[in-house]
Amino acid sequence: xxxAWAKKLNLFSLGLRSHFLQSAWNFERLQNLGLLYALAPYLxxxxxxxxxxxxxxxxxxxxxxxxxxxxxxxxxxLVKLEEEYQRGExxxxxxxAFKLGxxxxxxxxxxxxxxxxxxxxLGALAAALALTGWWGAPLCFLVLYNLPHLxxxxxxxLWGYLAGASAVNYLKEMDFQGFITRLRRLMPMAAALVLALxxxxxxxxPHAPILIVALLGAAYAFYFLLRRGHTPxxxxxxxxxxxxxxxxxxxxx
Amino acid sequence: xxxxxxxxxxxxxxxxxxxxxxxxxxxxxxFLDHLTQIIILSLVGGFISLDGLAWGQFxxxxxxxxxxxxxxFLGDMVFGLTVGALLELLSSYYLPIGSSVSPDFPLATxxxxxxxxxxxxxxxxGQFMLWALLLSLIAAxxxxxxxxxxxQINIGLAHRADILVRxxxxxxxxxxxxxxxxxxxLRGFLLTFLFLIISLLLLRxxxxxxxxxxxxxxxxxxxxxxxxxxxxxxxxxxxxRALWIxxxxxxxxxxxxxxxxxxxxxxxxxxxxxxxxxxxLPGGIKxxxxxxxxx
Numbered sequence: 339x340x341x342a343w344a345k346k347l348n349l350f351s352l353g354l355r356s357h358f359l360q361s362a363w364n365f366e367r368l369q370n371l372g373l374l375y376a377l378a379p380y381l382x383x384x385x386x387x388x389x390x391x392x393x394x395x396x397x398x399x400x401x402x403x404x405x406x407x408x409x410x411x412x413x414x415x416l417v418k419l420e421e422e423y424q425r426g427e428x429x430x431x432x433x434x435a436f437k438l439g440x441x442x443x444x445x446x447x448x449x450x451x452x453x454x455x456x457x458x459x460l461g462a463l464a465a466a467l468a469l470t471g472w473w474g475a476p477l478c479f480l481v482l483y484n485l486p487h488l489x490x491x492x493x494x495x496l497w498g499y500l501a502g503a504s505a506v507n508y509l510k511e512m513d514f515q516g517f518i519t520r521l522r523r524l525m526p527m528a529a530a531l532v533l534a535l536x537x538x539x540x541x542x543x544p545h546a547p548i549l550i551v552a553l554l555g556a557a558y559a560f561y562f563l564l565r566r567g568h569t570p571x572x573x574x575x576x577x578x579x580x581x582x583x584x585x586x587x588x589x590x591x
Numbered sequence: 592x593x594x595x596x597x598x599x600x601x602x603x604x605x606x607x608x609x610x611x612x613x614x615x616x617x618x619x620x621x622f623l624d625h626l627t628q629i630i631i632l633s634l635v636g637g638f639i640s641l642d643g644l645a646w647g648q649f650x651x652x653x654x655x656x657x658x659x660x661x662x663x664f665l666g667d668m669v670f671g672l673t674v675g676a677l678l679e680l681l682s683s684y685y686l687p688i689g690s691s692v693s694p695d696f697p698l699a700t701x702x703x704x705x706x707x708x709x710x711x712x713x714x715x716x717g718q719f720m721l722w723a724l725l726l727s728l729i730a731a732x733x734x735x736x737x738x739x740x741x742x743q744i745n746i747g748l749a750h751r752a753d754i755l756v757r758x759x760x761x762x763x764x765x766x767x768x769x770x771x772x773x774x775x776x777l778r779g780f781l782l783t784f785l786f787l788i789i790s791l792l793l794l795r796x797x798x799x800x801x802x803x804x805x806x807x808x809x810x811x812x813x814x815x816x817x818x819x820x821x822x823x824x825x826x827x828x829x830x831x832r833a834l835w836i837x838x839x840x841x842x843x844x845x846x847x848x849x850x851x852x853x854x855x856x857x858x859x860x861x862x863x864x865x866x867x868x869x870x871x872l873p874g875g876i877k878x879x880x881x882x883x884x885x886x
Contacts, residue, residue: 358646360646361772365690366749375765375768375769378762388759391761395756395765403689458824458828461682462680464679468676472856473668476655476660479650480649483650521870522829523828526830527836527862529820529821530836530844532680541848557821558834560818560819564684565826570823574728575725578721578809581812
């Protein structure tokens with residue numbers, strides 16, 4: 339294989355291995371083993387000398403924690419920096435400093451975008467679809483979620499590799515905050531759709547208006563309970579007991 | 592002890608043994624009949640346990656995916672869709688940020704869907720859904736404790752990697768990562784197998800003896816659980832005007848659906864198109880303006 343193709347193949351292997359970033363997640367150094375596993379083939383090709391290879395391995399066995407979808411971005415940049423280090427253009431401390439300085443902001447961005455916004459929004463949307471009884475709801479969720487996921491994984495890897503240490507500057511230019519804000523405004527709308535579709539089968543019932551008011555009141559009450567730090571599981575247990583109590587008292591809803 | 596009782600005791604013991612024996616053979620036959628399904632579901636449990644943390648995060652383990660899949664496999668997809676919708680909303684509350692570990696919702700979803708469907712063969716699964724959910728939540732909590740334990744074991748792997756690098760054994764050091772993968776897969780498979788059998792046993796054997804209040808009571812609160820799920824999503828949005836947006840959107844949705852202006856599917860389609868435009872249009876306009884300036 340020519341040099342360019344070999345490089346592309348190495349990057350592809352790096353991308354595949356990035357899926358295993360959290361395989362040996364541990365409480366001490368979090369994703370360090372996953373990072374080493376992803377970088378290992380690249381490092382072995384870069385440093386034929388076992389002494390320099392051991393130093394590179396040690397560099398990447400330190401604490402590492404970021405969002406798994408944003409990690410390839412960092413992996414690409416790290417590979418680029420390692421290449422520069424091998425040519426003597428940068429130092430080992432600079433690589434460590436870049437890693438430490440970048441993983442935190444990337445984790446914050448990835449967690450807010452994927453865990454805190456996109457997944458709950460698409461989950462609520464898919465739940466609303468599921469309530470209509472359509473079998474395609476899970477498929478829709480998987481496709482809509484994994485399109486940006488895979489775009490960030492593979493695009494990030496390439497982008498990180500091409501831009502190296504300056505990759506972070508490009509990220510700053512993107513309007514992620516605006517996108518997240520808009521996504522978060524859509525979340526209550528999706529939740530409202532779920533509740534409306536829960537009530538939909540009973541629309542012909544004479545008790546429908548009472549049920550609407552009761553569920554709306556319950557949703558607001560639960561919202562305030564959640565804001566006060568009560569977990570959904572605790573509320574589920576209370577509701578469970580409440581159901582049994584109502585049935586014992588012969589109160590039918 | 593009275594002599595009369597002495598004579599009766601072996602008979603009582605024998606009859607008890609007979610009943611237990613009958614039960615065991617009946618359950619044994621039941622498990623043998625469904626062993627293939629239980630093993631396939633346990634393998635699915637192992638796979639979704641991997642997808643949750645250790646490999647990929649493609650979200651195959653989300654309740655909205657697992658429950659309909661299991662429902663389809665066991666012959667009642669609509670039940671799976673209902674369970675999936677409910678648990679998807681409830682599980683949204685738990686975010687895998689930093690070193691936080693949350694209850695194992697993929698496992699809870701699999702058990703909540705599979706155990707009533709397997710236990711009652713598609714006749715009373717709706718009635719027992721919430722009982723299955725309760726049992727599954729206990730399993731999810733235990734699974735969370737096991738995950739914490741695995742993450743502690745993995746610290747040993749990190750230390751071992753340090754030693755191997757010192758010995759210039761680079762391939763083995765990097766390969767230790769895959770050992771962690773094995774731990775997570777094993778956790779998913781074994782816990783699914785174990786808790787599936789436990790919840791099947793409890794649901795099948797105890798259900799006939801439960802009083803009506805215990806059986807029907809929890810089913811009454813199902814709509815309230817959906818309201819709780821909706822509240823979780825609203826709370827998670829952390830938007831200042833979330834309650835207002837929620838209230839107005841609910842009023843509009845009820846009006847449109849109640850008046851039969853649109854069917855639920857078309858209404859959802861319109862909402863999806865609106866969301867796409869709302870999300871991407873401002874960014875698109877900015878991009879076009881930037882390109883215009885550059886030109």
